[in-house]
Amino acid sequence: MSKVLIIGEQTGGVLGQAVGRVVACAKELNASEVVVALFGAGDLASAADAAAALDGVTRVVTVDNPANDHPLAALVAPQVVALAQQGGYSHVLGSNSSFGKDTLPRVAALLGVPQVTDIMLVLGERSFKRPTYAGNAIVTVEVAGDGVVCGTVRSASYPAVGNGDKAPVEAVSLDVALPSHTRYISQETSKSDRPDLQSAPKVVSGGRGVGSAENFKIIFSFADKIGAAVGASRAAVDAGFVPNEMQVGQTGKIIAPGLYVAVGISGAIQHLAGIKDAGTIVAINKDEEAPIFEVADLGLVGDLFQLLPELEKLV
Amino acid sequence: MKILVGVKRVVDYNVRVQVKPDGSGVALDGVKMSVNPFDEIAVEEALRLREAGKATEVVVVSIGPVAAQEQLRTALAMGADRAILVESAEACQSLTVARVFAKLVEKEQAGLVILGKQAIDDDAGQTPQMLAALLGCAQASYASKVEVNDNSMRVTQEVDAGLQTIDVDLPAVISADLRLNEPRYVKLPDIMKAKKKPMDTLSLADLGVEPAAALKVVKTEAPAARGGGRKVASAEELVKELKNKGLL
Ligand SMILES: Cc1cc2nc3c(=O)[nH]c(=O)nc-3n(C[C@H](O)[C@H](O)[C@H](O)COP(=O)(O)OP(=O)(O)OC[C@H]3O[C@@H](n4cnc5c(N)ncnc54)[C@H](O)[C@@H]3O)c2cc1C
Ligand SMILES: Nc1ncnc2c1ncn2[C@@H]1O[C@H](COP(=O)(O)O)[C@@H](O)[C@H]1O
Numbered sequence: 380m381s382k383v384l385i386i387g388e389q390t391g392g393v394l395g396q397a398v399g400r401v402v403a404c405a406k407e408l409n410a411s412e413v414v415v416a417l418f419g420a421g422d423l424a425s426a427a428d429a430a431a432a433l434d435g436v437t438r439v440v441t442v443d444n445p446a447n448d449h450p451l452a453a454l455v456a457p458q459v460v461a462l463a464q465q466g467g468y469s470h471v472l473g474s475n476s477s478f479g480k481d482t483l484p485r486v487a488a489l490l491g492v493p494q495v496t497d498i499m500l501v502l503g504e505r506s507f508k509r510p511t512y513a514g515n516a517i518v519t520v521e522v523a524g525d526g527v528v529c530g531t532v533r534s535a536s537y538p539a540v541g542n543g544d545k546a547p548v549e550a551v552s553l554d555v556a557l558p559s560h561t562r563y564i565s566q567e568t569s570k571s572d573r574p575d576l577q578s579a580p581k582v583v584s585g586g587r588g589v590g591s592a593e594n595f596k597i598i599f600s601f602a603d604k605i606g607a608a609v610g611a612s613r614a615a616v617d618a619g620f621v622p623n624e625m626q627v628g629q630t631g632k633i634i635a636p637g638l639y640v641a642v643g644i645s646g647a648i649q650h651l652a653g654i655k656d657a658g659t660i661v662a663i664n665k666d667e668e669a670p671i672f673e674v675a676d677l678g679l680v681g682d683l684f685q686l687l688p689e690l691e692k693l694v
Numbered sequence: 695m696k697i698l699v700g701v702k703r704v705v706d707y708n709v710r711v712q713v714k715p716d717g718s719g720v721a722l723d724g725v726k727m728s729v730n731p732f733d734e735i736a737v738e739e740a741l742r743l744r745e746a747g748k749a750t751e752v753v754v755v756s757i758g759p760v761a762a763q764e765q766l767r768t769a770l771a772m773g774a775d776r777a778i779l780v781e782s783a784e785a786c787q788s789l790t791v792a793r794v795f796a797k798l799v800e801k802e803q804a805g806l807v808i809l810g811k812q813a814i815d816d817d818a819g820q821t822p823q824m825l826a827a828l829l830g831c832a833q834a835s836y837a838s839k840v841e842v843n844d845n846s847m848r849v850t851q852e853v854d855a856g857l858q859t860i861d862v863d864l865p866a867v868i869s870a871d872l873r874l875n876e877p878r879y880v881k882l883p884d885i886m887k888a889k890k891k892p893m894d895t896l897s898l899a900d901l902g903v904e905p906a907a908a909l910k911v912v913k914t915e916a917p918a919a920r921g922g923g924r925k926v927a928s929a930e931e932l933v934k935e936l937k938n939k940g941l942l
Contacts, residue, residue, distance in 0.1 A: 452835070496818050521912055
């Protein structure tokens with residue numbers, strides 16, 4: 380039987396959408412306990428309640444500390460290590476969010492164990508499948524030794540669990556010296572009322588073919604019409620059409636919406652790495668030889684500036 | 695200040711890798727190998743810091759087979775001052791690589807380490823954070839902008855929500871993201887000059903590094919293929935298809 384500690388994420392009291400996905404993965408580990416730890420400064424109650432309601436969670440621990448106001452890997456990692464050691468956990472998991480990917484390796488190195496990035500399937504308590512080479516080679520790995528198993532869970536591989544029995548919530552204070560070498564300064568987030576790219580059931584992405592930031596309006600407008608989140612290729616981000624957090628792909632966000640519409644995107648392997656698990660892929664591209672058509676379930680050849688307004692009228 | 699930079703030899707990013715039919719790995723015979731793209735960006739950033747007078751020496755490091763000398767030469771041609779090959783016939787995983795870098799930081803008295811945010815072969819994205827943990831120092835990951843002040847750095851990190859800025863004291867480990875800079879092109883005379891630059895070869899044993907517990911790769915397989923799709927003739931047909939599937 381395993382005992383799993385999950386590094387949960389919350390912003391301003393709202394539980395991160397990935398936590399339920401990590402719990403789904405943890406449940407496959409033959410776990411007797413699945414504990415979600417939340418780090419913050421004040422105001423953790425509602426996130427803790429949401430985590431406690433997730434099906435399969437047996438306990439929630441909150442670590443309230445001014446230093447956790449804007450959780451940073453270098454400060455959270457030693458707290459996770461303390462929790463892991465005190466609680467005798469066999470597994471420490473996080474999501475493959477930027478925070479999870481920044482924190483878990485630090486935790487693993489402090490524990491002196493390797494880390495499994497992007498768990499996509501659990502085969503056993505120490506055996507997993509994970510993608511390499513931008514998803515073009517899937518490896519089965521076994522974690523050697525008998526140390527704690529540390530890993531990040533590939534959100535796109537696990538639908539979130541629903542709600543179940545309410546688990547107890549416990550506030551803990553940790554006696555850990557936190558380093559002063561890392562200080563939060565600021566965060567820039569573009570405000571948007573659109574659905575969240577990482578959890579939306581529909582996503583429309585634009586690429587270099589869209590041509591400019593101004594032209595991206597046509598993508599936003601179509602997305603709004605069908606209630607979709609908006610993503611982009613790296614080329615579109617690099618060209619300054621849209622901000623970096625919209626990048627989909629190997630080095631951007633890896634998503635699994637039911638519907639993915641790629642507009643003016645050629646379909647480089649690094650982009651495809653981000654959408655392999657989408658339900659239905661639609662491609663709109665004027666080049667009928669574009670590689671995106673090799674993976675698209677439905678392809679439409681033509682000029683996006685003509686087709687998108689047409690589509691918008693039809694839906 | 696001396697800067698150490700990681701340079702991993704990986705399959706070129708344009709290559710579509712093939713999984714071997716017997717599941718023992720990916721086919722690497724005759725495949726083009728290059729500097730990991732994120733490491734090229736790391737080298738470029740280190741060079742810019744030196745050119746701006748913030749650093750005195752840029753030392754590039756690769757852990758891998760003798761052939762990784764090729765990638766180190768590329769980094770030297772870009773402008774790095776010297777190179778260290780830590781030779782290992784067996785591929786080393788992140789924790790072992792981090793141990794090597796930790797020893798080298800100590801040996802070289804480096805003030806800053808710049809690595810790539812991930813190696814595009816294993817896609818692990820762990821080494822920088824592990825190294826920072828072993829050194830007990832700060833990490834700034836997915837950097838898209840860095841600014842060195844006296845004993846600290848201000849780094850903008852690309853995070854899921856947007857851009858996050860943090861201050862880190864030196865020494866620190868930075869991991870480079872794609873938008874940190876545009877690496878320079880190497881010119882022929884630089885390649886000639888690079889041949890004369892110093893390159894040391896060490897072993898794990900020379901550095902007193904024990905390979906860490908690792909992930910044992912028991913099988914490699916191709917991803918599930920997506921069922922081939924088809925083209926539709928018009929916007930009307932596309933909308934009809936999507937409505938049939940209940941997607942609109
Ligand atoms: C290490 C590394 C990591 C990377 N990570 C990522 C990543 O995470 N995500 C990512 O996306 N990329 C990534 N890339 C970049 C990737 O290799 C491609 O360069 C990028 O995806 C190309 O973006 P694009 O398809 O928008 O542009 P292009 O390849 O230039 O394609 C533009 C497409 O638009 C079409 N088009 C143009 N005009 C029109 C029109 N009027 N109507 C219809 N179609 C039109 C063209 O036919 C073309 O197919 C990475 C690269 C490297 C080296
Ligand atoms: N064998 C290696 N030699 C040199 N640098 C490496 C090596 N492995 C990893 N690195 C560095 O660590 C970064 C992240 O690698 P990884 O954790 O494997 O994804 C790379 O971009 C390199 O900068």
